[in-house]
Amino acid sequence: MTIEHKNISDASTSTHTPQGFTAASNDTLLTKSSAGALTWLGKSAFLTAESATADLTIGHTTNNATATTCTNLDTYYILAGTWTDHHSDNVTVTGANGRFTVDSGFDGDYFVEAHLSMISGTNSMIPCFSFLKNGAYVAGTPRIRRKIGTGADVGATSLSTTFHGLVATDYIQCAVQLITGEGANAGGQTVTIENGILNFNLTKPA
Numbered sequence: 308m309t310i311e312h313k314n315i316s317d318a319s320t321s322t323h324t325p326q327g328f329t330a331a332s333n334d335t336l337l338t339k340s341s342a343g344a345l346t347w348l349g350k351s352a353f354l355t356a357e358s359a360t361a362d363l364t365i366g367h368t369t370n371n372a373t374a375t376t377c378t379n380l381d382t383y384y385i386l387a388g389t390w391t392d393h394h395s396d397n398v399t400v401t402g403a404n405g406r407f408t409v410d411s412g413f414d415g416d417y418f419v420e421a422h423l424s425m426i427s428g429t430n431s432m433i434p435c436f437s438f439l440k441n442g443a444y445v446a447g448t449p450r451i452r453r454k455i456g457t458g459a460d461v462g463a464t465s466l467s468t469t470f471h472g473l474v475a476t477d478y479i480q481c482a483v484q485l486i487t488g489e490g491a492n493a494g495g496q497t498v499t500i501e502n503g504i505l506n507f508n509l510t511k512p513a
Contacts, residue, residue: 419467
């Protein structure tokens with residue numbers, strides 16, 4: 308085996324400069340393109356977006372007593388009561404109506420979930436829960452039903468889904484409706500979310 312060593316010299320200076328590429332500015336990384344050429348890319352090309360996440364709770368220390376009135380059947384109503392922001396990063400939260408709003412620069416797919424316990428003002432009521440995007444139901448979003456009664460009966464339910472392609476100012480909320488012909492449902496009835504938690508997390512940046 309023969310190992311060849313070649314000296315690099317420059318008569319005008321004692322500094323040896325590697326040939327073949329020129330260093331770029333700070334905060335850049337040298338990488339090879341799919342065509343095999345060396346190129347400099349900014350560090351942002353190698354970094355993913357910061358996290359965007361938020362948690363809201365209701366009835367955390369004392370049961371929520373604010374009832375949600377379903378004035379009309381087959382209509383979604385935002386869950387009533389004041390939600391507490393326990394942790395939020397790069398998401399705007401509104402406690403008065405349990406709203407998560409996507410911040411600028413954090414577009415993408417978001418996983419949202421709700422865990423709720425509730426009481427009813429009417430025996431054999433069957434509330435139906437879901438999530439709304441920008442105040443409206445999106446076809447295909449999960450709907451979860453739970454039959455509850457009066458007195459000592461406390462119902463509980465959980466639901467989750469992923470909203471794809473959310474952009475800045477889009478907002479998500481949890482809501483309830485009473486469906487015509489189910490149980491003892493009638494317009495004007497109430498359901499109270501005594502305890503609950505809502506989670507909102509960016510899972511795939513745009």
